[in-house]
Amino acid sequence: MAISMTTVQTNAIKHACIAGLILLSVFQYFKAGSYSGDDYPRKPIRVVVPFQPGGGSDTFVRIVQKAINDNQLMPQPLVVVNKPGGGTSIGSSYVKDARADGYTALCLHEALMVAKSTGQSPNGPDDYEAVAATGEYGVVILVSEKSPYQSLGALMAAAKEQPETLKFGLNLNTPSHFCAIMLENTLPGARFRFVATGGGAHRLAGVMGGHLDVIILSVGEYIRFQQNGLKAIAYLDEERIVSIPDIPTGIELGFPVFGGNLHYWWFPKGTDQKIVDYFAGVLARVMETDYVLQKTKDLEILPRIIVGDEMNTRIKQRMEIFDSIKPKNRVELPDFTLWTLVSVGLFSLIVFGKRWLNSRVEPQKTDTLRLRHDLAFGTILMTIVYVLLMGLRILPFVWATIVFIMASGLFLTHSDKRKFVYVLEIALVMSFGLHFVFTQLFTIDLP
Amino acid sequence: MEALHIASAYLFSVQGLLLVIIGTVLGITMGAIPGLTGAMLIALTLPLTFNMDPVNAFILLISMYVGAISGGLITATLLRMPGTPASIMTTMDGYPMARAGKPGRALGLGITASFVGGCISWLFLISLSGPIARYSTKLGPFDFFALVLLAFVLIASVGGKSISHAFLSASLGVLASLPGIDKATGNLRLTFGFEELSGGLKLLPVLIGMFAISQIISDLSRIDEKITIIPVKRTRDMFFKLKDWKDQAINLIRSSVIGTWVGILPGIGANIGSVSAYSAAKSMAKPAEQAKFGKGSEVAIVASESANNATIGGALIPLISLGIPGSVIDAILLGGLLIHGLQPGPLLFQQNPEMVYTIMGAMFVSNVFMFFFMIVAVRYLARLASIPRSLLMPVILVFCIVGSFALSTRMFDVWTMIFFGLLGFGFEKTKIPLAPFVIGFILAPIAEENLQMGLMASNGSFLPMIQRPISLIFVISSIALLSIPLYKRYRYGSTQN
Structure with missing residues (x-):
């Protein structure tokens, strides 16, 4: 190459670019920090x-x-x-x-x-x-189009006749659970079998696949899913839905429950x-x-x-x-925590027991590299201090980051003077630059 | 057909193509940075699209989705940090291969596999949306539980030589998933009085800790070691040769089909798709190739990357045909459709067919762009690996902290990340594999939720598990998969020790 820049020149350009970026984000940081005006609200x-x-x-x-x-x-x-x-x-x-x-x-x-x-x-x-x-917004009681219970009255009668057999999809200890209990309370003796299902989509899949007999959805969810063979048998609120006036309210049907x-x-x-x-x-x-x-x-x-x-x-x-209302879980469920603890105990016994039995066999040393655990754990310690500085609100993100990167960078480069400029640049870019990107471009908070 | 015209007019306009480019590039970049995920990018972009035309908005969002799932392979391969959870399995083989001096080859395999995986799943998306989605609703809670059980058994075979080590790791992963609210009963458990734990341990801090922090610790310990990373010089390395196509054809198709299938199942996302394809590829490989798994196997990289991209098309199937999200990102996309006044479900096909075609078209165009962009730009991204570790590590640490923090803006997640980093380092020292831990951590809530749901519906009886044909098949396959290696060991004795 006849015309090629020397390394010194390219480096100079690089440093100038980085310096420009840093200046820009420093400017942004201080600009963003100063609000004008006295009255509420002065910031977002x-x-x-x-x-x-x-x-x-x-x-x-x-x-x-x-x-x-x-x-x-x-x-x-x-x-x-x-x-x-x-x-x-x-x-x-x-x-x-x-x-x-x-x-x-x-x-x-x-x-x-x-x-x-x-x-x-x-x-x-x-x-x-x-x-x-x-x-x-209210909630809707739904069954499948093929369900034998095409009205709330029929459903409640069945729930009274065969208590705890009709599978009711909801989330335990959430408003949907309370709604279902309030519904049970309107007809003494009526009881459903509550099945915890997670979100609305799971309930929909459950009722469509025949795993659930009746589900409860918010009106928004119902509108989203209504084309999937669902029949709304009641709307639990004071008045009917304006755009779907053919769904009767619970009150009209004699089951006065407000799920709004x-x-x-x-x-x-x-x-x-x-x-x-x-x-x-x-x-x-x-x-x-x-x-x-x-x-x-x-x-x-x-x-x-x-x-x-x-x-x-x-x-x-x-x-x-x-x-x-004090909801109670009606089915005895296996204790997952106990299962897991037993499994952890069993396998640690196998793994470490085996190792203990074989411990007389000396492991072969193949790694001739000198491991610098001091550097590794020194850096992790610095990281912990860094997180503490921000966690305890001693320093905000920008200043804590400058301190952390300078300290760990110099520690890891053994205070190499040639690398000092790089460490400084990285520290400034990571602190002011990231702050700009996160708070200005993405509106995510930093510590 | 009019709708197809409208969709293509949008997509192939200057603005449409520009949105594809912006979305894909941003997605790849976010995907490549550990701690920043596609889900986060899309969630943050959603409010910005309020003012946009819904069709344009979805061109952008779908492109981000494709880019984010693809970008994860860069850092997975070059830094052993899955940029997104979907690339966990790529770290197992991409990193050793890059370390062995073939970073270009490793990246090329991943990029092409991603592209092919995307294309194959796209074919499924356009042809099978309706019927497959209808079928998946037939799966009951016990079927799901049995499926996850099968996945657990598969994981144990990925873990390495020792099944007991893998199960210990997986059990600890399950344990880590337990604190917080019991989904079925709504009661708190294992929080030890920490209010922050009531939300459980988040996936991202745990993942960043286990994979990134533990790696940083062991990298720093080896700071004196000379690393000579061969830069990715020629793009020719990256393209598949005729022989590659021949060797990988079956693997590509199998992994893409597995990825698509897993993507369709609600709740199971790209990571499980990639894990399943990896396990399948391992068990079907010849013994010589099998031995290379975890040490830089080409088959493994192709399996993992084609499958995780294939989940995109798979997960979009139930989203647009039933309005049911197949993954976290799809759940956000569902919210996006609603914000723009569109109702996902069969209605969408009738009322807004142009939207359906846009989603399908954007996935394809973005996939093509992703391929060329990655091939060209990855060489420059590859230079990340040649930066001195002493300068790089503090930067990565800050990214990990910011990434963990930004998820729900609380310091607790950062402490979680540091804790799991130290734990992960302990795992490496005691030769316990990391992957089963993470998989156990991800799958346990799904298994638990479905088992509890099934038991509540059956009034406490486990019988439906072997009464339902689908779950019976899964249970039998799990038992078979588990007993074959045990039998082999019994038959041939344990010569490994």
Whole structure:
């Protein structure tokens, strides 16, 4: 090659590029950190959804989010954060423990009360400031089109005649379970055989494959699945569904059960009442936007909103109903934990017992390499310190990362001066650069 | 046919092709970074598509799906870190092969296998959507439980020489899956008073810990070792030669069919598809080839990568024909369809046929683009392997931490990851295989859920397991698979010690 850059030149260009990138992300970091204005909200409000993305609650909150942001109902955007797991307790605990500054909210329906009432979660309505209840949706009782029980009356009569034989697909200790028990209570002697099924799709497959006799679904799920040979025999709410008026309500049929759920918005306990009122006002306005009206219509969610005393009364009433029902598992299930522990014990005995018997045979040393366990565990120790720094909120992500990469990089390169520039560059890119990518491009939080 | 026109007009417009490119490249990049998964990318992109036309939105999302499942093989091969859980099995053979000086060959095998797997499953997707999906609903809970049981037995044969080591590893994996809420009863168990444990241990931190952190520890111990990674110089290495096609044809077809089939079954995703195909390939290989498994077998890489890409087409079948997600990513896609006001299910075929064709078309186009992009770009990505470890390790550690944290933004997952990293290192020291642990961890909840569901429906009786023909077949196959190696050992004595 006649014209080729020297290594020094290419290196200089490389370093210049990296320096440019670093400057850009440092700038972004400090820009993002400074908010202007004095009034609430001064920064984005994060709404925690304690479910996976894509579910019913997540879909609803994201509709509200889009409507708020598009119509600029607040000077700052709403950001959705999914925290699934532990029933709903991971997300609800996170918000309970968050600072009561109005920048972290929870959106969760009746499951919060059910989880408290069954003892699955330590968090109940009393641990929060309720803001508003929005978007009501009911549940539908469904059987297969081929089922011998084509009405709720026939089904309930059969459940009384042969108690605990009709297989009812639901999730134990969730609102669906409570609904089914309330249904049983409307006809003394009627009892179903409850089968825990997981999500709506599993229930659908169960009833289609003939493994279940009756299932319960939210109205949104029903609309999604209705073409699969299902027959809706009752809608458990106060009034019939507007677009599918041929499904009778439980009340009309003589089985008065209210299975309606509302998406409640909660702030941590102790949040300023002014902030609560402000946010409730935003929610009231967003429920009237065309986008929300259209989308809720598609999903068969009633775009209503309840605030103040009416909401608090409702929460109290629902809590009383849930507390009055003590669901019990009716089938003796094998103890999986015990099985697993026995299996672990048995196989460790075989593996380590064998090894102990053969221990007199010296293992052959083939590895002549000098293993540097000191380096390995030194680095892991640094990692633990790094995580502690962020976990205990001593340093934020950016500064902790610079410290960690500088320290471990110099430790591993034995403080090689030639590599110092690289270590420094990596430290800056990983700290400011990642911070930019995650918080700005993907709106994911960093420690 | 009008719908087909609309779909192709969208797909082959400048915008459509641009979306395929963006989606696939982002998917591959995210797939290649350990800790960032396709599910996360798609979940995060979903809100961005609200303003888009639904057809365009799904071109983007499906391309990401294809890219993310494919990209995992790069780091799996070059760094022994599965970029996505779907590539676990590729690490077993891709990494040893790359270490043995043939990184280009290992990547080429994986890329071509991914492409072929995608194409074969795509054929299933377009032709069998309806009938297969109808059949899968006939499987009851006991059938699923028996199927998982069979998978467990298959796993034990992947684990290495010792079945007892593999079962110990698998049992520990099952144990790790237990803390949290008992799905059937809703009660908490094994949380030892830690509220964070009520959600159980998440897959990603456990995986990153077991595979990445333990590897970092042992890599750092060997920091004095000179590693001469031969860079992937020629793309010619990567293309299949005529002989390769001949040698791998049966393997490609078998693995792709297994992957597609596993993909169709709800709840079982790309990782199980790849594991099943790997086991099948191992048990059907000649003894000489069998001995190479885990040490850089070409057959193994092809099996794993064609199967994990084949699950994409498989998992889309129940999604578009019944509205039932076949995997985590499909569950997010289902949510996406609803947000755009579309109802998955037979209705989708009638009311929005252009959407069905778009999903099918995007999968194919993205698969083709993925192949060319990976062949061209992987050489540059391959250079990752030549960066000095002393500089690379801190970076990877930060990525692992961020990846574990970002999943549900809590420090607890980071501690989980570090704990399982140390455990994984302990496993390596005591020669206990890692794969059965992870598989046990993933499969146990599925097995448990289905068994509990079946028992609740049968009022506590185990009998349906041998009364139902499908589960009976699975049970008999499991017993056969388990007893053959035991019998062999009894017959020929244990000469291994």
